[in-house]
Amino acid sequence: MRQRQSRPSVARVYSYVLGGRDHYGVDKDVGDYFKGDLPGSDQLAITNRHAVRRAVSSMAKQGIRQFIDIGCGLPDPDNSDVHQVAREQHADAHIVYVDNDPFVAGHGRALLAVDSGIAFVEADASKPEAIREHEDVKRLINFDEPVGILFAAVLSFLEDDEDPSGVVRYWTEQVPTDSLIYISHFRSGETREAIATERKIIDAFGRGRLRPIKEIEALFGDLEPLDTPTVRPCAEWRPDDTMEPHKLTDFETMVVAGIARKR
Template sequence: MPSAIDVTVPSSARMYDYALGGKDHYAIDRETADRIFAAFPALRELVAANRGFLQRAVRFLAEQGVRQFVDLGAGIPTSPNVHEIAREVHPDARVVYVDHDPIVAAHSRALRADGKAVTVIEADIRQPDLVLAALEDKDVIDFDEPVGILFIDVLHFVTDDEDPAGIVARFRDRFAPGSHLVLSIACRDGVDPESADKVTAAYQNATTPLIPRTREQIEPLFDGFELVPPGLVNMACWRADGPEIPGGLAGVARTPTE
């Protein structure tokens, strides 16, 4: 886990903030992100499509009655944040933001701290047991009620050796039946292989590597969940009209209640 803000190493959180037009990034982040945009210009649209997916999916969950959310790899606060969207439906919605980048924790505490119902945990999702222990400690999540488990634009930063499907399963098994997985992720299908390799190379010296996967490699992340319509689709097309932007898939799924 990056333990302090390092301005010499590109950070996935800060590069994403730059891509979204935010203010929390350094020269190294901008240089690396600009290289990535040059290799894969559609990324700007993809990042915006990802935020659109997040908003639609969180609202959908809230309308299904989900009142508590754990946002894993939450990113630097970007409006509207998960708690703002959820609270349009349930004013008492509870949200825990989890991220391993210290810049996220610093900004989140200032912007998202809202009494006990909105909480920030600085932790690494590759250590799900530590995250779950911290959640129990904070006492914000009711483990007997369904949870919105958000892995939005983050699992491509977890290598195969670190077992992304096992990490998702750990949260699935701990939370109550009827919990929902909200997942978006980089997908290399339909992307020019040379561009994909350049993007991956640009991440080599960043705080995290980037592992764009195929649909076939992504599907097992939903094991033990039932996908809700329209299933695992292009990020820009989940309950929206697109047009499709190659490079990212998204889906929402639910654990069975019996």
């Protein structure tokens, strides 16, 4: 029998929308609201997740063999987690998964950290020093070699006073030249869809901030953007040959991604 939970979690709702099985009734209710009352909003999760896979593949093809995935979420229902994608290029790739949700930590330790080259660290993205100093980070990440840092749909859950720009800057200062930083983020707007989505996120999770494009681009600080424009909708970000070009829906425009290099 499913355990009861009083509050939905971002990670479980997101996983439910992606087709995962690890959620409670309260998470399903929120997911069903998005699917039923805001038809098409599931694309926020789907296009975001697909772009993460392409980002990891692209980083690995550029020679990145060590990754820190901050706000990693539950294991990908399609078995395309960061270690699985990275290790298609580098069988010895090291990965540190980070999330502050204890439910994710339980699953992550069991299902993501499957060998000594992978670790799961339960920690808050807004406290990067604690992550940097964690013994598993020191063991698995060589900060003299380029690192791939992923902030996929996580900075949207940091409030302004938690200084998301400062968090990205902290990691940028820790890693050497040629490290790559990927950010995806929910974008604000004046449309009915954007307003209803932000309202529901805050109502369900008690936090969440959709930011305007300029603020999302500014998160990259003085990193060198690898694409022009710096961010674009995940549904169009570095498309692969499985993706049909099409006119994006409003929801598809609401999650954007970009990648940048440490100079």
